Amino acid sequence: MPRQTWRMWALALAGAALTAGAAACGGSAAPAHSGPVTVTFWTWVPHLGKEVALFEKTHPGIKVNVVDPGQGAVAYQKLQTAIKAGKGAPDAAQIEYQMLPTFEVTHGLVNLAKYGAGKLRSAFVPSAWDQVVSQGGIWGIPQDTGPMGVLYRKDIFQRYKLSVPTTWAQFAADAAKLHRANPGITMTDLAPNDPGQLNGLFWQAGSRPFRMQGGTSIAVSVNDPGATRAAAYWQKLDQQGQISTDPDFTPQWYSSMAKGRYATWITAAWGPLFLSGAAKSSAGEWRAAPLPQWTAGQDVSADWGGSTTAVTTQSKHPQQAAEFAMWLNSNPQAVRMLAAPPLFLFPSLKSALGTASFHNSAPSFYGGQHVNALFSQIAQTVPAGFEWSPFQAYVYSQYTSTIGKAMTGKGSWVGALAAAQQSITGYAKSQGLTVTGG
């Protein structure tokens, strides 16, 4: 009896080890033999099968292995750790604009100018291209962008006799009027957990918080006049209870969106389609408009979100990876597929923005309004020259813990911005950078 039990354990162990081994072998892509080269691509954009198949058909020497490492921050943490460890990074990776300098400064990315990316410059919207270029290199190929606009509830605007605001002053007047008429509905929701939204609003107000100088020196002015102006404006609305400060993309937020507790959503070009899926019950009530302006008659927007495809320095096949990155985001057929269902990425390629089919889609969710055409126009009004810091994850976490806190606590946004300036300057110094005043 005892001997048998023992043998059973041994068998169980061996079996388990075998299955584990099988899992180890079965899961990963077959390593490339001398034949085609395999390029591993980290992206959290789902459903890329068709695009990859087309690429492999037209590029017989290259296979693409698409891996989803998780969304946003999770993917960056993995990539950063892999780069720090010197091993484990993919050949190509999806990186949002704001994170490019972070990976560039740690020498994690390949300068794509080497592989002829320079010739694509004029094919992309200037504000997008501007964000992939720095320190004389091209560090990613723009994939999609998020020029900002406003989605608003037409029914709420009509019921409370609000006019669609073209200036922020008018927006504030609307907010006050709405609050008087029905305190249960707020003019909009600013998300304390989403620094990208806040950053976009600062950007539109003229803020340019960072400027790298020669690779070792940086000018930090998080609380420059533009950002301070916007912060003071929103602080006032917040303290009067005229806006909500619920975290976005949470159950609470979805529920409020669908039930019409916010009259507007200040969002970006990827927003309209997302909302039509997330708030189905409110179909037909929504319309889109450009961002209100600080100065009447101006036409200034900003970017919130959007990604690039970059090639890592750990890649053994940088040329093939670069070829894929360029093809995926500039081949007309590929970009058309990315912009179509089920992905609906808002392209940064000029030619794709100009196609009739893209412009003419008139979803009933927006009462037949040509939202894509509107956002294509807005894309041209995003001012170039906005720089991201090489430690943007830290900057965003500071935004959340300082301004985010002020937002929910109805405290001083302007004071929080000054606190953020102080901690970010301290962090930059601790990273060995020379910090010059803003």
Add this chain to the structure above:
Amino acid sequence: MNILTMTRQAATARSRAPLRRDGGRSHPRRAARRAKAAPYLFLAPFLCVFAAFIVAPLGYALYLSLLRTELIGGQVFVGIANYTQAIRDSAFYAGLGRVALFFVIQVPAMLVLAIVFALILDSGTLRLRRLFRLGFFVPYAVPSVVGALIWGYLYGRQFGPIDQLTSALGLHQPDLLSSGIMLPSLANVVTWEYTGYNMIIIFAALQAVPAELRDAAAVDGAGPVRFALRVKVPLVRPAIVLTTIFSIIGSLQLFTEPQIMFSIAPSVIGNNYTPNLYAYNLSFTNQQYEYSAAISFLLGAVIFAGSYLFMWRVNRRARSAS
């Protein structure tokens, strides 16, 4: 002689008789040598993985904590600079204060509940004991990721059942995820997850108390509640000490629950709600692995000190009682 009787004899003889290793009839010396090597052989596999996956990473972390990586200039040796920075770091203390408060409030509440449940289950007054035992224990089977997710929904306004019920009664539910209430809300999640687990440990200990011991104590004719508090609880003190130690470690290391709550209450949780969360964010968001290692070592020291202080008090009281 069967094993049962041997087991009982052994239990009484154990304390008096040290292991006899001199006894081989055939090859006494060789047997002794084998016996000498045996413990090391039995321990070798465990110690190998222990060295590889605990000692080595710890050593590496200790080494890292003496360095600092700068974006510009790379890794430099800074000695104890990370530690001197850490002991002046208010963000670290804020988190530490929170878990200390959590420990002072949640742990006693949970353990008292667990003891009461275990005593009621053990008293025999209850019908369907098995149902209660299992029902209380089941949350332990729920991964803390899922547990925190569920409670996040339950706490929600409008769609959360708690809000739905309170507003049906004409009451207004306070925001359970606001900064003032977050700590109790988290305490509730942890209590939900682990009360049953602690209850089972104490209940098992109660069940294992020899009947003669209890019967001897029962003759003085105390009521069931007095009997439970005066006789049973002292008998299972070791089990209570064990659960307390685990709760000290667990609460000071609080991580998953606040991390999941971050997505629905970001500005309340922030990046330093608990020391473990702070260390995590220092590593992965700020890329300050070395500073993070220093923070983690300080946290480890606090846990160590807390546990030993507790054990010391327990032992002292036990000595003075006897």
Add this chain to the structure above:
Amino acid sequence: MSALTASGSQQPEAALRRRRPATRRGAGPGPARAGAHVLMIACLLYFLVPLAWLFLSATKTNSQLFSSFGLWFGHGFHLGSNITALFRYQGGIFWRWLVNTFIYSAVSAVAGSLLSAAGGYAFARYRFRGRSLLFGVVLGTIMVPSTVLVIPTYLLFSKAGLTDTPFAVILPTLVNPFGLYLMRVYAEQSVPAELLDSARMDGAGEFRIFRRIAFRLMTPGFVTVLLFAFVATWNNYFLPLVMLSTPSYYPVTVGLANMNAQASAGGGAQLLVTVVIAGALIAIVPLIVAFLFLQRYWRGGLAVGSLR
């Protein structure tokens, strides 16, 4: 030799049962009994309602989840369609996560508990140099915060090329200091030294004694340690989150968390919340079933472990 042939594996459990007191049914006055029942039923509801919510929500559509009463069914019963959607998600990857979780948990629980059993036995039944120091060191590491270990382990593993492989999740979980502690206490109480001595006098080798006598006596405690290790790995989130980047290696916790993030993000333009909830429901079913069938071990081994 009778000791060697006697079947001993159930004995400590039997001894335990024998020592259990005759329950004092009807003890205590009536109102106290009623009070105890009310208290326990209320608490039972507290523990079970969140799980009921999980089940009810898994039967709803996304829009119903946010518009219907949380603790009752919505219109129609959509559990089937949610589960279908779950198993269709990314070509049925959820199956893979379940299988992975099972393999990781089984391997690390079986192998880790065997290591703990052998080590605990050594500490319990031998005196050797450095014994108490070594035991103290091993036990002390229970207090090491998980973050302090996972990050350096990741860096070391990536140097060895082990990250993003199943080994990265399994190997670190083989070390179970608490398991070693439990096994030591259990061995001290269930493996009589005299029995080992008489076996030695019969000429049995040390390894044979462990295998054929000691381990059999320690089996109930071993199963307890095994179950705890299994649950710990099954529920582990932090380690696989850091170690793995290929979704086909994910365990179910990381897969679900990832899916949840995707459910609430812009990319797919579709909401998967109730599908994620159905996934959470399915993920906890195997453990609950295991609890139901292996109940006695939760108490058997623990009782001994905590009596010290």
